Amino acid sequence: xxxxxxxxxxxxxxxxxxxxxxxxxxxxxxxxxxxxxxxxxxxxxxxxxxxxxxxxxxxxxxxxxxxxxxxxxxxxxxxxxxxxxxxxxxxxxxxxxxxxxxxxxxxxxxx
Numbered sequence: 072x073x074x075x076x077x078x079x080x081x082x083x084x085x086x087x088x089x090x091x092x093x094x095x096x097x098x099x100x101x102x103x104x105x106x107x108x109x110x111x112x113x114x115x116x117x118x119x120x121x122x123x124x125x126x127x128x129x130x131x132x133x134x135x136x137x138x139x140x141x142x143x144x145x146x147x148x149x150x151x152x153x154x155x156x157x158x159x160x161x162x163x164x165x166x167x168x169x170x171x172x173x174x175x176x177x178x179x180x181x182x
Contacts (some may be wrong), residue, residue, distance in 0.1 A: 104164035115167050122158030123151055124172075 088096070110113055119125060130163040162172065 072119075087119070100167070101164050104161060105166050108165035113164060115162060118158045118161055119172070122154045124155050124158050126151075 109123045129141040129143070131141050
C-alpha cells in the first residue's frame with residue numbers, strides 16, 4: 072500500500088469536518104486566545120518579539136548608503152517566515168489589529 076493510499080484511508084476513516092465544525096473550532100480558538108491576551112497582556116508583545124515579526128532585513132552598506140539586501144540562508148529565511156506567520160495567526164486570533172500591533176511596539180520617549 073503506497074503512502075497516498077494510506078493517506079486516503081486515513082481521510083476516509085476520519086472523514087472531513089463539516090463547515091459548521093470548522094467554524095465552531097475557530098470560534099473556540101478565538102475565545103481561548105482572546106482570554107489569554109486579556110489575562111496576560113504581555114503575551115502579544117512576547118509573540119511579536121520572539122517571532123521577529125518587526126525585524127528589519129539586513130542591508131549591504133556602501134559608503135553608508137544601503138545598496139542591497141545582504142545575502143541570507145534560504146532555509147533560515149523560510150524558518151523565520153514560518154515563525155512570523157504563526158505569530159500573525161495567533162495575534163489575529165487574540166483580536167490584535169494592525170493598529171494595536173504598531174501601538175504595542177512603539178516605545179514611549181524616555182525623558
